[in-house]
Amino acid sequence: MTAFTNHATIEMRSSLRNRQLLFLTYAFPLGFYAMMGLVMTQINPMFTANMIPAMVIFAAMIGTLMGLPDPLVNARDAGIFRSFKIGGVPAINIVSAPMLTTSLHVIVVTVIIVVSATPLFGAPAPSDWGWFVVVTLASLVAFAGLGVLIGVVSSSSRATLLWSQLIFLPSMLLSGLMMPFDMLPSQVQMFARLFPATYAMDAYSGLAYGAETAFNPLASVALLVAGGLLALVLAMLLFNWDRNNWTARLQPAFGLLAILPYVLGMLLL
Amino acid sequence: MTNNIINVTGFRKVYGDFVAVDDISFAVARGEIFGLLGPNGAGKTSTLECLEGLRQPDGGTLQIAGVDPSREARKLRGKIGVQLQTSGLPETISASEAMKFFCAYQGIAPRYDLLDRLGLAEKRGAAYGELSTGQKRRLALALAVANEPEVLILDEPTAGLDVASRVELHDLMREMQAGGTTILLATHDMAEAEELAGRVAILLNGRIAATGSPLEITATGDGLTKVSVHTEKHSLEQVNGSFPGVQQRALKEEYVVYFSSDVGPTVSALINYVQAHDDALVDLRVERPSLEDRFLEITNAGGKK
Numbered sequence: 109m110t111a112f113t114n115h116a117t118i119e120m121r122s123s124l125r126n127r128q129l130l131f132l133t134y135a136f137p138l139g140f141y142a143m144m145g146l147v148m149t150q151i152n153p154m155f156t157a158n159m160i161p162a163m164v165i166f167a168a169m170i171g172t173l174m175g176l177p178d179p180l181v182n183a184r185d186a187g188i189f190r191s192f193k194i195g196g197v198p199a200i201n202i203v204s205a206p207m208l209t210t211s212l213h214v215i216v217v218t219v220i221i222v223v224s225a226t227p228l229f230g231a232p233a234p235s236d237w238g239w240f241v242v243v244t245l246a247s248l249v250a251f252a253g254l255g256v257l258i259g260v261v262s263s264s265s266r267a268t269l270l271w272s273q274l275i276f277l278p279s280m281l282l283s284g285l286m287m288p289f290d291m292l293p294s295q296v297q298m299f300a301r302l303f304p305a306t307y308a309m310d311a312y313s314g315l316a317y318g319a320e321t322a323f324n325p326l327a328s329v330a331l332l333v334a335g336g337l338l339a340l341v342l343a344m345l346l347f348n349w350d351r352n353n354w355t356a357r358l359q360p361a362f363g364l365l366a367i368l369p370y371v372l373g374m375l376l377l
Numbered sequence: 378m379t380n381n382i383i384n385v386t387g388f389r390k391v392y393g394d395f396v397a398v399d400d401i402s403f404a405v406a407r408g409e410i411f412g413l414l415g416p417n418g419a420g421k422t423s424t425l426e427c428l429e430g431l432r433q434p435d436g437g438t439l440q441i442a443g444v445d446p447s448r449e450a451r452k453l454r455g456k457i458g459v460q461l462q463t464s465g466l467p468e469t470i471s472a473s474e475a476m477k478f479f480c481a482y483q484g485i486a487p488r489y490d491l492l493d494r495l496g497l498a499e500k501r502g503a504a505y506g507e508l509s510t511g512q513k514r515r516l517a518l519a520l521a522v523a524n525e526p527e528v529l530i531l532d533e534p535t536a537g538l539d540v541a542s543r544v545e546l547h548d549l550m551r552e553m554q555a556g557g558t559t560i561l562l563a564t565h566d567m568a569e570a571e572e573l574a575g576r577v578a579i580l581l582n583g584r585i586a587a588t589g590s591p592l593e594i595t596a597t598g599d600g601l602t603k604v605s606v607h608t609e610k611h612s613l614e615q616v617n618g619s620f621p622g623v624q625q626r627a628l629k630e631e632y633v634v635y636f637s638s639d640v641g642p643t644v645s646a647l648i649n650y651v652q653a654h655d656d657a658l659v660d661l662r663v664e665r666p667s668l669e670d671r672f673l674e675i676t677n678a679g680g681k682k
Contacts (some may be wrong), residue, residue, distance in 0.1 A: 111481040118478050122469040125504070186465040190431060194461060195479040195520065196454035353432055 112201050119205040123213065132175040133213040137167035141221055145229040154288065159231035161243075161312035162285040164218045165305050168247055171214040172255035173276050176206055177268035180259025189349045199347045203260065203340070207252040218244055232317070239315035243329060247308040250332040253339030254304070254366060260343045261360040279305035284313075289322055297322070301374035302367060307331050323377035331377075335369040342366055382407040382442055382528060382559045383428070389436030390423045390583075397423040399583040400437065405561060405576075410554055412574035412591075413563040414668075416676055419580040421563040422462055425532050428561070429459050442527045455483065458526035460517045462533050462563075468506030472497050472516050475505065476523065483524040491519040494549070496542060510537040518546065528559045535566060547573060567669035577668070579675055586675050595671045601625070601636035603664040604643055612656035613647070620646040632660070 123129050141163045148155045155162070180203070183189055192202055222240075225231035234240040254275060262268040280286060282296060283305035292300065300306045307328035314325025321328075342363055348356045383405035390398040398420040405411040413421045426432040428441050430450035439446055442456035466475050472492055480487040492501055495515040500508060508516065514537050522529060531550075535543045550560055550573060564570055570577050571591045578588040587594050601624055606613055613633040622639030637643040640663060651658055 111484075114477060114481040118470060118474050121474070122467055125469040183465075183467065187461070187463050188465045188467060190461060191464040191466060191517075191520075193431065193450075194429060194454075194459045194464070196451070196482045197479075350431065353426075 112205070115197070115201055116205045116208050120209045120212065123206075123209050126179075129175055129179070133167075133171040133210065134217060137163070137170045137217055138220060140166060140170075141225075145225070145231075148286075149229050149231075152287075155286070156229060156231050158284065158288075158309070158313070159229060160222060160225050160234065161309060161316070163221050163225070164244060165247060165283075165285060165308050165312075166280070167217040167221065168214050168244075168251045168308075169276055169279060169305065171210050171217070172207075172248070172251040173258065173272040176210055176252065176255030177259035177262060177272060178265050179206065180256065181262050181265055181268055184348065185351050187350070193349050199349075200344060203256040203343050203347065207256055207340075210255070211248045211252055214248060215244070234312075234316040235318045236316050240312070243308065243311040243316055243332075246311065246329045246332040246336075247304070249336030250304040250308070250339075251336070253336035253343070257339040257343040257346070257363055257366055260346050260348070261363040263360075275303060279303045282306070284309040298374055301377070302370050304332055304335055304370060307370070307373060323373075327373070327377055331369050331373045335366065338369060339366040380407050381405060383411070383561060384440045385424070385428070385437070386439075387437035388424065388427065388434055388439060390420070390427060390432070391435045397583055398580075401578075401580070401583070401585050402437075403578050403585065403588060405559055407559055408554060408557050409576065410550065410560040410562060410574045412570035412577035413561065413580060414565075414567065414570055414577055414672060415580035416565075420583040421580055422532060424580070425530055425561070425563055429453075429457065429461075429530060455524065456527045458521035458524060458529045460514070460521040460529075460531045460534055462536075464517060466505045466513075466516075468504060470505050471502050472505070472508070473501040475516060475520060479520050480523055485524055488519070488523040491523060492516070495519050495545060511539055511542055514538060515542060515546075518549075522549070522553065525556075526558060528561065529553060530561045530563075532563045533565065534562070535564070535569060543569075567667065567672050571668040579672060581676060587671075591668045595666050595668055597671075601638055602640040602643075602666065603662075604635040604637055604640065604647065605629070605632040605660070605662040605664070606635070606647055606651075606658070607631045607633075607660040608651050608656045608658055610654075610656040612651060612654040616650070620650070 144163065189202065226233050258268055258271045262271060282292060282300035283303050285305065289297065289306065289309065310321045310323060311325045311328040313319040314321035342365060345358045346356045346360060346363055348354060381404040386402045388398055388401050413424065415421050423432065427434045428439055428446055430446035430453050433447050441453065444453045444456060446453050473489060476489060476492060477487045492498060495518060497512060497515055500512055505513065518534060534546060538546065554560060562570065562574060574591065576590050577594065579586045614628065620635065621642035622637040623635045623643055624638055625636040627634045635643060644663065
């Protein structure tokens with residue numbers, strides 16, 4: 109445990125020196141939040157009701173889906189994982205340390221949004237703070253799991269961008285972040301259930317705000333945790349130490365299995 | 378009971394259709410510095426990476442410090458130290474953080490003294506990305522020896538090092554050997570191998586072309602000993618007649634250079650000639666064929682000598 113704590117501490121310090129990562133985890137989501145607060149609340153007053161969860165999910169997706177994968181690909185390609193293997197660093201620590209530090213950065217951004225959204229933009233605060241924390245953590249598990257899985261299976265930085273955008277863009281448009289989920293056509297709603305952001309928004313609405321939801325919010329939390337853990341397990345099975353030496357136990361296509369909990373959610377909820 | 382700490386038997390490594398290492402066997406005794414020499418693509422790094430547990434062998438058996446690296450990689454980590462030919466660290470991690478990081482995983486206290494010893498005292502807080510190539514290699518070496526390994530594997534350790542760092546590295550290697558550490562050294566630098574290694578193996582096209590001590594290897598070649606003579610009155614420059622054992626003769630600045638297959642009679646005859654012609658020796662140098670000469674001889678012959 110000491111080695112992992114030390115690993116995570118060094119990872120945190122390194123992330124604070126990484127301008128690109130700081131931009132992705134702080135400047136970009138907070139800038140977008142400020143812009144949405146100033147513009148979107150004027151154009152669409154309904155947005156204010158969901159502003160806090162929507163912006164927290166946005167920050168989580170940016171930090172994890174955009175921030176996590178690329179450093180993993182670069183580290184593998186630069187031979188850093190080879191050095192880690194020689195130094196006795198377990199693969200689980202290599203992927204879980206950045207998951208943890210990125211999640212901590214997202215939590216800081218979440219606190220800033222939660223503290224400022226009500227006084228600045230009149231966004232309603234959660235009615236149940238305990239569930240708000242639980243849903244935030246479950247969402248982070250889901251998104252961070254997908255983030256490391258994308259980093260592990262991608263052959264290049266370009267590929268990470270492609271995979272990340274395949275999740276990020278539909279989530280932004282269809283998961284209830286920009287417009288209410290129940291306003292979408294039913295076929296589009298079904299498609300939107302393939303994305304964890306949909307379940308995160310549902311869980312926030314039902315559990316943290318006490319609102320009516322499209323499906324069982326407790327099941328949404330369970331799906332988010334299951335999806336994140338499955339993605340993490342797949343990332344371990346697909347982890348490759350060296351770009352020139354395939355050592356993973358499965359082929360990258362098995363990474364698509366990470367979508368399985370959300371497919372079940374689409375079919376069963 | 379054998380005293381060998383590394384045993385490689387019938388080892389084979391294949392990449393697709395390309396046979397990188399083809400049925401090689403060698404053993405390294407405990408406390409020995411063993412050099413693995415060969416041109417690029419000879420199979421040195423493949424051999425080392427299988428011994429380090431980074432790659433799986435395609436045939437044969439490997440054992441290092443009592444461990445099969447292909448099956449017990451985790452157990453191996455506490456027993457060996459490795460400086461890879463190509464590796465890296467995160468750009469933003471500092472040298473002292475890297476030391477703390479890897480020592481924590483080895484379960485030992487950080488060895489910051491090694492950073493000082495290897496000339497990184499003023500770079501302890503510098504980010505890895507700001508270090509020069511030589512400084513990065515020295516840091517990699519400090520990390521490799523921090524756990525006081527039973528076996529230290531060095532892949533081209535002096536590449537990119539300046540003269541002072543190279544001397545410091547050689548001193549450190551000798552010190553570690555004296556402390557009982559076995560060192561497996563892959564290098565292009567023949568002088569380094571000749572100076573440090575008790576025994577070497579020359580790899581060529583995935584096979585061992587020669588093995589033994591540097592002296593044994595140079596002795597088995599057909600290289601000629603070079604005898605360079607400089608006299609006051611240059612009496613030898615005028616003589617085209619032959620001396621015993623001399624195969625070739627050349628003039629180089631103030632020296633007459635003879636290439637001899639029988640150095641004793643050659644030197645004796647040259648001294649007698651100089652004295653008989655009222656001349657005096659200014660300098661006389663005898664240079665045996667170096668490991669590099671023999672290496673070139675073997676590689677040029679495609680490993681058939």
